[in-house]
Amino acid sequence: MDTIRVMEIKKSVFDDNDQRAAMLRNELQEQGVFLLNLMSSPGSGKTTCLAKTVESLHGSMGIGVMEADIDSDVDARTIGEVGAKVIQLHTGGMCHLDASMTRQGVEGLGTKDLDLIVLENIGNLICPADFDTGASKNAMILSVPEGDDKPLKYPGMFSMADVLIISKMDTLGVFDFDLDAVKERVRALNPNISIFPLSAKTGEGMEAWTQWLQKEVAEWKKGATHA
Amino acid sequence: MHELGVVMNIVENVVDFAQANNVTQIETLVLQIGELSAVIPAYVESCYPAAVDGTMMQDTKLQIEVLPANALCRSCEEVFGLMAANGVCPHCGGKDCETISGKELMIKEIVAC
Numbered sequence: 138m139d140t141i142r143v144m145e146i147k148k149s150v151f152d153d154n155d156q157r158a159a160m161l162r163n164e165l166q167e168q169g170v171f172l173l174n175l176m177s178s179p180g181s182g183k184t185t186c187l188a189k190t191v192e193s194l195h196g197s198m199g200i201g202v203m204e205a206d207i208d209s210d211v212d213a214r215t216i217g218e219v220g221a222k223v224i225q226l227h228t229g230g231m232c233h234l235d236a237s238m239t240r241q242g243v244e245g246l247g248t249k250d251l252d253l254i255v256l257e258n259i260g261n262l263i264c265p266a267d268f269d270t271g272a273s274k275n276a277m278i279l280s281v282p283e284g285d286d287k288p289l290k291y292p293g294m295f296s297m298a299d300v301l302i303i304s305k306m307d308t309l310g311v312f313d314f315d316l317d318a319v320k321e322r323v324r325a326l327n328p329n330i331s332i333f334p335l336s337a338k339t340g341e342g343m344e345a346w347t348q349w350l351q352k353e354v355a356e357w358k359k360g361a362t363h364a
Numbered sequence: 365m366h367e368l369g370v371v372m373n374i375v376e377n378v379v380d381f382a383q384a385n386n387v388t389q390i391e392t393l394v395l396q397i398g399e400l401s402a403v404i405p406a407y408v409e410s411c412y413p414a415a416v417d418g419t420m421m422q423d424t425k426l427q428i429e430v431l432p433a434n435a436l437c438r439s440c441e442e443v444f445g446l447m448a449a450n451g452v453c454p455h456c457g458g459k460d461c462e463t464i465s466g467k468e469l470m471i472k473e474i475v476a477c
Contacts, residue, residue, distance in 0.1 A: 141476070143474075
């Protein structure tokens with residue numbers, strides 16, 4: 138009879154992805170490219186907000202956008218029209234992007250002449266929070282119609298995001314959305330998060346958000362000279 | 365339900381390990397899954413047969429150990445089980461706590477023959 142051996146592996150399954158993500162992050166920093174991972178639920182106004190952001194930063198920096206969707210290219214067309222270089226990633230049913238898929242996207246897009254790449258992650262508030270994509274910073278959008286209880290229901294994503302955009306502020310009068318309660322709930326999970334309430338439709342609050350993004354991109358590029 | 369992608373990644377890892385260590389047959393694979401992990405043991409079990417189909421692990425049994433979610437209370441420095449306590453320290457009632465375990469997803473070991 139063959140001998141039976143117990144072989145210890147002790148390997149964290151997320152390690153692989155974390156290592157790939159760290160590698161991608163380093164390479165992008167060496168090239169002076171800032172990667173923003175943008176997450177939210179479907180219908181939060183991600184594409185509209187992104188289109189307005191690209192419009193306002195167009196000319197000051199080279200912007201690339203990776204649109205991740207299960208299917209279709211409607212978002213890519215919208216973003217392409219406002220002056221960004223766009224690639225559409227079809228994930229074929231996967232509910233989140235990991236570092237390998239992000240790398241494929243970055244390579245497909247090409248980093249030449251780009252300072253900022255935005256990864257529009259799949260509309261989902263759950264598992265994108267658990268997979269490091271290699272992004273420089275993680276941003277999430279919560280729209281007013283979704284309700285102020287979302288930080289209580291999806292604490293994972295609110296805990297890991299560096300920045301929270303509260304979108305569709307122009308609809309505040311229609312919905313029972315307590316902005317102060319949201320800020321308090323989010324800061325209880327994540328004291329260092331930056332929060333920007335805005336409306337891409339009216340332009341309210343857009344400037345503070347784009348300034349934050351410009352500052353982060355500039356700081357990231359400073360790091361590139363040390364790398 | 366993203367377990368299938370995760371389990372396929374696990375199977376790939378284990379097959380690589382087996383080949384690197386000249387293991388030709390694996391009787392059992394042991395995974396450790398934390399209570400706060402992004403994967404659900406029952407779903408891992410249900411998609412496991414599809415993930416191992418056509419690989420050297422086709423007949424490998426799957427065993428899952430669930431690791432508890434523990435937290436350290438920053439007020440009284442006691443460790444307590446997070447799931448039962450619902451985020452509130454049962455020793456002092458403090459809410460300021462640090463999660464110290466429960467998010468793991470580990471390939472613990474294989475039983476090779």
